[in-house]
Amino acid sequence: MKMLMRYLICILSTCLFFEASIRDLSAEDKKEKSKDWVYLENDHFRLGLLRSHGGAIGHLSLVRNNENLLNHYDHGRLVQQSYYGDADGSRWVKKPWRYNPVQGGNYKGTATVVNEFKSTETSAYARTTPRHWASGTLLTECSMEQWIELDGPVVHLRYKFSYNGSQAHKARHQETPAVFISPKLKTLVTYAGSKPWTGDTLNKHIPGWPNESVSMSENWAAYVDDQSDGIGIYVPGSTKATCYRYEGGQGSNCSYVAPLRTFSIKPGLTFSYRAYLTAGNIKAIRARFETLRNSKN
Secondary structure (H helix, E strand, O other), X not given: OHHHHXXXXXXXXXXXXXXHHHHHHHHHHHHHHHHHEEEEEOOOEEEEEEHHHOOEEEEEEEOOOOXXXXXXXXXXXXXXXXXXXXXXXXXXOOEEEEOOEEOOEOOOOOEOEEEEEEEOOOEEEXXXXXXXXXXXXXXXXXXXXXXXXXXXXXXEEEEXXXXXXXOOOOOEEEEEEEXXXXXXXXXXXXXXXXXXXXXXXXXXXXXXXXXXXXXXXXXXXXXXXXXOEEEEEEOOOOOEEEEEEEOOXXXXXXXXXXXXXXXXXXXXXXXXXXXXXXXXXXXXXXXXXXXXXXXXX
16 A cells, blocks of 8 residues: 555656646746847837847837737738849749848748847847848848837837848839738728828728739828727838738738838948838827928928
8 A cells, every 4th residue: 555655646746747847848938938029118109029030020009908000920920121132033932032131031930140139118229131031041141220219109210221242133112111010900091192291181991912002192001990090100202102901811811011112232232211100090190190201301
């Protein structure tokens, strides 16, 4: 009987040890996952950056509810830099692709290299060596930098792309930046008329699939819900954008928009630009962007 009791105690101890080990491992996994996210916060917004995705933005929410308005389904679904060059024989799955430096990583989930990252409570800086979206090659001839600052109800973004390669690519439409948004926000809002910043009627529609082009006479676009609440991106100087709604199921649904600039990736290129994010009701979004526009004049 004593032998049986010792045996049972031994088994129980072993089980408890393995259970504790599993709990510790789970806690460690969660700890490592939490280390991947870096959050900035002020009285208006909580913004999350993913170290494993080139330090790009994967979360933006109002402080009062913390519901993420963005999409970070994979290394392409973020607010991030992405540029295009000539066809190079690469393939995105089975689709022929082109030279495409991406801040977050490649489509198979291989991360870029973050060379420098620093942050405060309301600001952050990241310097990244991007990957080719299709091939996954680390593009050491490229460098991407990102500056972020929370300023009241507006997120100030500054991006810089440097290219020291030897190939001169043809001019392409460039995403400045690519913005992937929660699929809950379905309606795209822009102003496409001839009387910008006069309070003229806004243009609203639900984009389809694949990409379609929209005009931005006021240099901004937003996605909103049925109550006209959502998120907007303002890029001074950009008058066109590309957009779509993807509804493929299995968690991959998203809304997408990217203000566009057209230029070529060529030796010695340095391209910098500013962008601004905000969230709330569409009237507030438009008013904040107009205030920004007037403050720059």
